[in-house]
Amino acid sequence: MAVLFLFGGVGCAPTTKIARPAGSDVLEEQQWQRIEAEKVYLERNAHLQDLAWRIRTAGVPLCPDDHIRSVGWVWKDTATLDKKDRTLFSGVYGLKDGIVISHVIFGSPAAYAGLRELDVIRSVNGVTIPAANASEVFVKSLEAVSMPMSQQHLVLEVERDDQRVTLDIVPVTTCSFPVVLIKDDDLNAAADGRATYITAGMYRFAESDEELMTVIAHEFAHNSEGHIEKRTGNYLLGSIFDIIAAGYGVNTQGTFGNVGGSLYSQDFEREADYVGMYYLANAGVDTGVVNAFWRRMAIEHPEGIREHYNSSHPSTAERWANLKATHEEIEQKLVSEGALLPERK
Secondary structure, three states, X not given: OHHHHHHHHXXXXXXXXXXXXXXXXXXXXXXXXXXXXXXXXXXXXXXXXXHHHHHHHHXXXXXXXXXXXXXXXXEEEHHHOOHHHHHHHHHHHOOOOOXXXXXXXXXXXXXXXXXXXXXXXXXXXXXXXXXXXXXXXXXXXXXXXXXXXXXXXXXXXXXXXXXXXXXXXXXXXXXXXXXXXXXXXXXXXXXXXXXXXXXXXXXXXXXOXXXXXXXXXXXXXHHHOOHHHHHHHHHHHHHHHHHHHHHOOOOOOOHHHHXXXXXXXXXXHHHHHHHHHHHHHHOOOOHHHHHHHHHHHHHHOHHHOXXXXXXXXXXXXXXXXXXXXXXXXXXXXXXXXXXXXXXXX
16 A cells, blocks of 8 residues: 555556546547557458459469359458448448448459449349348258359349349359458468458568569469368378377377478478469469569578478578579469479479
């Protein structure tokens, strides 16, 4: 109590009489800032989808086991949004109910067919999209059209400015990996075998479309080369020895599983760098820009410049040299008009 009295009585404090706003001013400003932040996020996400589309379409030869027919849109089911997200969504797009198109990807079949942002999907190939369970019905209505061998068109009835418009869209074959922009300031990107995740921090770090596409292409390569499944398989193989040890009363604390999971980790990263360069080349990107990006990454993470035997990634210096060699390999194929495909063992 004496200590509290001491600090409360003689501690240093501001000496000015600060102007204080009405409480409503703070709340209104909070809402304005949230909506503006959401607008920026949605603009960045739309930009990312446009760039990813170039890689998804041009990279089809590199993802033979992961094809899907796509039309090139981003949509949102407003019924699935919680109160906070619904307020943000309506603050950006206005009050809409149902499957709302939040972005039409540049150069996509949806764009060519005339689909627009803020269109609300009311039916797909004659199937009405209800207000309740809209996502479930909508996704199911797309299943047959999305199959790689399908030749079906996508006939949509959309609501636009209180009118109904019918659109006929012909999907194209693409790699199936969606790209998700994560609201996180870390400088990171990841793949899980099905999708690619890029943080807002990485988005801001990239200085050009080509650098963003470099990140996307690297993660696509992890997915199409099956690295996540292979790592999981290696982990499970190592875990067998943990189980055997446990049978003899030895608690290994998952050591063998962890060792197994880290097997070939650096080689997977090298392969993702290598195959990622071919994704870029097929999308018409000059792969010579990649090295400058990795040099800037090295400057941000100087601890990765030297080789570390227990690191999950090769050193940034080695990656730079490998990428330089890959660029030269691709340039030779461009000159000879050879197929832009990675060399396989």
